[in-house]
Amino acid sequence: MKKILIIALAAIAVATMCSCGQKSLSSPEQEIDSTLCQFSNIKVEKMYSYHDEERDTLYFDNTFKAFWPEVINGKPCTALQQALLSAMVDSAELNQLDMVTEFLLDPSNYTDYDAKRFTPVTSVKDDEGKLSTSEVKVIMEKMTDRLLTYRLSTNSYLAGAAHGIYANNYVTYDLKNEKAVELEDVIADTTLLRNTILRSIKQEYDYDKDQLFIPDNGLLPLPRDFFIDDMVLHVVYQVYEIASYAQGMIIAPIYPYMLKPEEMKRLFTPYGLELIDYTD
Secondary structure (H helix, E strand, C coil), X not given: CHHHHHHHHHHCCEEEEECCCCCCCCCCCCCCCCCCEEEEEEEEEEEEEEECCCCCEEEEEEEEEEEEEEEECCEECHHHHHHHHHHHHHHHHHCCCHHHHHHCCCHHHCCCCCXXXXXXXXXXXXXXXXXXXXXXXXXXXXXXXXXXXXXXXXEEECCCCCCCEEEEEEEEEECCCCEECCHHHHECCHHHHHHHHHXXXXXXXXXXXXXXXXXXXXXXXXXXXXXXECCEEEEEECCCCCCCCCCCCEEEEECHHHCCHHHHHHHECHHHXXXXXXXX
């Protein structure tokens, strides 16, 4: 899987530059500073038709898009690249995207079908419920003086399925320390974290604990994903992680007002308090 993703990233790269101090990257008129940050806009799209044993025709439309980091603060950003690749692999495994992701570049990797029956096409038909699609997008959501936040948006649909599957995975990168931030870096007390998450879910969604998928041990699973925005830690649960498909993705913000000052200092590590810029 990781080999396929690395090939995808290296396959097509169009260099585009931006300054690390910029809050928005969408305007083409912004001043370019290639000495601080360099990113590549990557897009790979593969469309195929497939004839099954009954000679029915199925269609596959698979897309990979990325605003891929090459240089951060004037230096190669290997740690960030590795974190993004790892997040893509985790997302594929968690959300059953592994088959369509591997198929993205080479149908011979798609083991459910005979690869010899795939024919590259320039367009695919969206009729008779025979179109399978997948899309992986690597998006830079926000950059501050300290943190860089990436969102990996994935969605896929296999023809004939009741519904598709989707996810938003996050990677937080510390520009000062040049490292990807893990949950254990910022959280000191996991028991308090679980209790606070449940309070947040009740506040945001009005779900009680018995409306969630809780293991037999009675402990809410720790989140795999999180991001930090405006002094708030947002923990993220993907579809099916702790709730049904109908309940969707759950994002539980942990606001400072939800906890007493002594609880904030117990919940977060000193490094975590630094990242969310918390003061009493």
